[in-house]
Amino acid sequence: MDKTFNELCYACRVGDKENADRLASTGVNLNALDEFDNSPLFLASLCGHEEVVKLLLERGAVCDRDRYEGARCIYGALTDSIRDILLQYDISKAVDLNQPFVMHLSSLLKESAYQTHDICVTSLGSKQNKRLQLHKFILSTRSPGFPGEINFNGGKHCIEMPSSVSPTVLEIVTKFIYLVPVLHEIDAKDMNRLIDLSSLWGMSELKEFLEQVRHVLDPSEKSTMMAEYQYRITERAREQLCCFVNENILRNAVDAGNESSLQSQDLISMFNSSAFPDLVVVVENSHGLKRFYPCHLAILTRSNYFRIMFDLPLAENFTYKQFKAYQDMPPPTEIPIVSFPPCEFEVAELLLRYLYYDASEIPWQYAMDVLLLADHLLEDRLKSMAAVIITQSKDILEKYSIFQILYLGWETRMERLEHYAAKIVANDIQRYAEDPELKNAIMLSSRRISVRQETDSIEFVDDMRYYLLQKYAFEPDDIELLGEEDDEELLNASGISDYMKDNSTIDALLDELKLQA
Template sequence: MNKIFSELCYACRVGDKENVDRLASTGVNLNAVDEFDNSPLFLASLCGHEEVVKLLLERGAVCDRDRYEGARCIYGALTDSIRDILLQYDISKAVDLNQPFVMHLSSLLKESAYQTHDICITSLGSKQNNRLRLHKFILNTRSPGFAGQVDFFNGGKHCIEIPSSVSPTVLEIVTKFIYLVPVLHEIDARDMNCLIDLSALWGMSELKEFLERVRHVIDPSEKSTMMVEYQHRITERAREQLCCFVNDNILRNAVDVGPNLSLRSQELISMFNSSAFPDLIVVVENSMGLKRFYPCHLAILSRSNYFKIMFDLPLAECFAYKQFKAYRNIPSPTEIPTVSFPPCEFEVAELLLRYLYYDASEIPWQYAMDVLLIADHLLEDRVKSMAAVVITQSKDILEEYSIFQILYLGWETRMERLEHYAAKIVANDIQRYAKDPELKKAIMLSSTRISIRQETDSIEFVDDMRYYLLQKYAFEADDVEFLGEEDDEDLLKASGFSDYMKDNSTIEALLGKLNLQA
């Protein structure tokens, strides 16, 4: 650890704002950690130096609660006011590598077991003549001006040579930018003019704006702050671009066919000729037997664990990828690979596609149950969690579904959140639900789910209801034991203990009727 950073850590620990200001101005890395894994921001927040915390954040220190160090800062803060300041600066939704779709998009620049690229680009200035293996749909989406400079549409060239005036270094930086690899810190002042010209030519306005601003900034900490700001803007802009791409090129080019019918050969060819630049077709069949065909991309579907496993297996031959290689022209209908989603409504499939392409997280409550089920099939745990949150927070869901449908779905998809939610709803209105035969069925089903039998079996659903009964009346287990020995009826009524015992007796009565012990 260098001397300047050691001094900075000490100044943050003791609250020496003047020294922190001086040392930060030297360009020292404000987000480094000492031998005890403590960052300057963590030390200042832990020791309660609010002004130092503000100064560090203004100078580019990062507080990101999705990372270990950021979480330590927030939860280790000495005062609530410091914690509030840190939360205001929290960039957990802005740091690119914490965004799953960004991580996936960046990973596409690496070679994979199955080739997903359909275009290669090389700079004539490269001595090694290295090729960048890229994707037409990403280039067209993220760099709208690029398509106007080179003809790769409608069976055009699949290998593009960039003039030697664009150095391999500049081309690599631009490519990383397009694929959302954090690259702003790699830019050399000598490449600035060429990068500005190229970003203007290829329609990358955020990169151009950043370069024009940062070239006049000398203070390293100010540069760091600017990079954080622009990385967030770049990510959000990419999300908007991919949203438009899905709307304009995938959903708009989808084709519906009736029950027991298939897509005509010419329609398939037309779909592959579209501006979506697809390399596979996703087929979805809804409850009416109608089918919808979506032009999609192996590069994006491979983000789903379900499809990734499928593509990694020898079954890849089924998708015609041995015949349909990169750089080929439009394949014949027999070569066009297709994959199927589990049967569901088209709206549900489109919510999943939007998530895979750009992390769309808005799930209308009307579709949340179906989204959860399909996401479980596709092994998408993050989508399952988002759908479960919508279900448990919706005020309207119980008008459409019974609490027992939600419980059973929770069991089927292994979402404990739904199990607890159902137990809480039932416990809070146990007198009404006790009259519903479905409650007895739910308790019996829960009893069959016991994995380890003991002298007195534990039934999870019943245990959860008892727990939420305690919460309903704001009791602890010790309170129940204490009040159970009390004879003062007025006290028992006033404390709510009488009502608690009535509800608890209702549960016991149900167990008695079912001949169950729990």
């Protein structure tokens, strides 16, 4: 293992915050594992060093509650305060350069099968006349001072930068715009030109970083500064894309009632809007009303569902061939239209926010619908986010029954919801035993086994029995020992009587259903 990483792990174990800070700033992978499969965050959490936990989270350590390592950190936390910090930490805001939002935006700079770019930028003096293939909506969002030619409407356009903008400077700035880690590539000789260009194009974070780092000589201090600014740059990009979605996509959306298409004038207006769309997303809600959103193929390709759609001539009134034809023709060429699965407009907009900038703020009222839509669109990460909201909401059971949540968990293959439902039912088994829906759930669970033997276990029942043990803080061995007792006072005081009563209630339900498990 890397020596620096081992030193970081030791600092996390002993709670040496200053040393952990120094080591983290060297660029060591904070999410790697040591020889015992422990991450630095797990070690700090297990050993109770709250300030080190906070530091690691700020520096980019990821605590994804739906993954094994994240769950270990939370359940292994020494104190409740550390556990609360980890539970409240928003996984989508981790400063991890491998997070999907950053990775996807950076990947748009590379040649792709879809060629979603709509503007080419060249610089005088560039070798082999290299052209940067960019996107108007990203440039207008991330660099508001970019040359006015970006306002061209329709099709693809080319811009040639003046000789004052060298190819090297242009490439660095472009990488910065697309969130490619570039701060470590900046050469001192390009510093002044980069400061001037970042000021001209409205990139305040880059300008501020350059003006500060030019006076720093210590490598460790410089690395720390880079890590801090990379976080700020990522968060600023998220804020900018949030504003773009609000002001250019949602504000320019058009309600068309129950009409199947937009009026030509609405299409032209949408085409000429500041959203610079290259396709339109149409959503039909539960009342049969339709809303059209100006969107971008470059963003929708984050989803496996849409990648498949764009690769095949499906019935959604869109093919990649149509998209290419549209890109190369001026208005009022009809914009390609893509259909979302039927859902409420609010749910569709939550999905768009997630695709554009990894928004994870899902109101509990929509979490069930978001989960269903995310499952349809093959978005496992969004499914996990929605499932977390469902299981942590205090109000969800006022709108939905626990069995609706269970059935949705089965439908979307989210074990988190299955376990959540089993725990809720087990903790109040006497009340739920009176609900006919519990018998139905047990029967459905028994049928989920493809080839069931007479005495096979039933997953939902097994889960309930497991959470009954948790409810009374018992281990299986405790039941065997205490079950042999005949001292009624001891049985009542230990909780074994209540446990056996609840367990018997489950057995009675199984007998009534003629099931052996």
